Amino acid sequence: MYKVTSFVLKIVSRCNLNCSYCYMYNMGDQTYLKQPKFMALETVQFFANRLRDYCESSEIKYVQIVFHGGEPLLAKPDYFEKCVSIFKTTAPKVEFVFTIQTNGVTLDQNWYTLFQKLEISVGISIDGPKKYHDEYRVFHNGKGSYNLVAKAIQLGNKNRLAGLLLVVNIGIPVHDLYTEMKNLAVNSLNLLLPDGHYDQAPLGLDVNKWNDKNYTPYADWFIDLYKIWKADKERPKIYFFESLVKLIMGQDGIGNQLIGRRTNGVLVVESDGSVEVVDSLRACFEGITRNEINVHNNKLEDLFEDETFQLYYKAHDHVAEQCLNCPVFDICGGGFLGHRYSEENGFDNPTMYCQDMVRLIAFIQNDILNALPAESVAELDTERLVYENVIKGFSTENKIKIDPVMQQKLVSFKKELHI
Ligand code: SF4
Structure with missing residues (x-):
């Protein structure tokens, strides 16, 4: 709906x-x-x-x-x-x-x-x-x-x-x-x-x-x-x-x-x-x-x-596998749909600003945690992030696998399939 x-x-x-x-x-x-x-x-x-x-x-x-x-x-x-x-x-x-x-x-x-x-x-x-x-x-x-x-x-x-x-x-x-x-x-x-x-x-x-x-x-x-x-x-x-x-x-x-x-x-x-x-x-x-x-x-x-509307409407659910496994996914959401496009993969990519989003979110998240008293930090479901570790994690095997039908859908938006 x-x-x-x-x-x-x-x-x-x-x-x-x-x-x-x-x-x-x-x-x-x-x-x-x-x-x-x-x-x-x-x-x-x-x-x-x-x-x-x-x-x-x-x-x-x-x-x-x-x-x-x-x-x-x-x-x-x-x-x-x-x-x-x-x-x-x-x-x-x-x-x-x-x-x-x-x-x-x-x-x-x-x-x-x-x-x-x-x-x-x-x-x-x-x-x-x-x-x-x-x-x-x-x-x-x-x-x-x-x-x-x-x-x-x-x-x-x-x-x-x-x-x-x-x-x-x-x-x-x-x-x-x-x-x-x-x-x-x-x-x-x-x-x-x-x-x-x-x-x-x-x-x-x-x-x-x-x-x-x-x-x-x-x-x-x-x-x-x-x-x-x-x-x-x-x-x-x-x-x-x-x-x-x-x-x-x-x-x-x-x-x-x-x-x-x-x-x-x-x-x-x-x-x-x-x-x-x-x-x-x-x-x-x-x-x-x-x-x-x-x-x-x-x-x-x-x-x-x-189909483009359907994809856009739920763009923060319909994401590449890397995003599904990313520790900042709930904040970044995979970015704006248009920033994910490539002629090679259609929309089956993280945002082209992915590294920037990891760095920025990690910085602000750590800054907030540093400013909070320890008991408040314990109540938050949030951890300190190290940029390099998050980026390194992207090259390891993903625990969560993308639904193949969804992946096919993301790829189907390749320009060559629409001309
Ligand atoms: S930071 Fe990168 S991998 Fe993580 S959700 Fe955003 S685009 Fe996806």
Whole structure:
């Protein structure tokens, strides 16, 4: 039984920026070109009808709607008024949480005033200090977008800005990044690992060192940031760190598509009404998320028959054998599905950030244990970890064997079997 409560609406399929690492425009998949530029309000209404029916039949009371793109602020202000009205009048029994994820370059006071009126919480994407942000988050003419984004963030501090989203760039010295966040008075920040997989290394990774068992550039970066963050009494919320700490402490219901063991109850509606699995999987290969399902013709539940959705929904159960035997599996969850892809094995791999996750989780886990009194440590079902031992354990024979049917399923997603 599947339960989806988060719906990402691609209301605009184009963007006023051209970020070099963007999965939509610069990695693996060009299918956005076939999409209408804006989601028609008629399509929003069709989706709202499907959503109401799904919520009624599945007894879902709370739903998150994420206005996304491309760049959603390329839509007109009254478009958002109409969308919110459509949802509230079509499904009055459902409680909606509306959010928008924007690049912030056109986000001014008028937008903030509107979003507060409509109770849409705003998240802005940024890459870090100007020098780094402007290297990647550029307009189509190559000009950097930092000045406009920083202005929108500062304005947001007076307008209940929900938080920032940052794709990690390990080329940014962590001290510079943290200082930047403090200067911008950021209250809440989430960190994303860059999209990439075994055949397409993300920016900043030295592929020549990939087989080195001690090469953990992301963990090294995160650990330095964690130390600065932890020492700061006025620290902002960093969702990635807070989630890891909670997972290590054994808290239930924590995690997302990147970490933990929760199911991924998210689906995406494209601007033509297509209903798909999260689009960041497109960095694997062209068309991986495509199917024939559309809100104009189908119930939302029809996506539950889609093999890619099924795999993604339980991605933290459907993992490679190494993960099943890993001592940090309950915290890492095998990583984001898209980071596990290789042309050789499909999804039958640990995340490409596996060594980094072991190093980072071991560090935070040991740090927590060191800070706790001995009697509290004894109550926790958690042990001190030595990175080298965990990595060495990966080369010994696995006690838990992967179900051969599941392994076959993971491998069946190889690109060559889909073209
Ligand atoms: S750390 Fe590596 S082996 Fe362990 S669960 Fe994560 S991806 Fe799998």
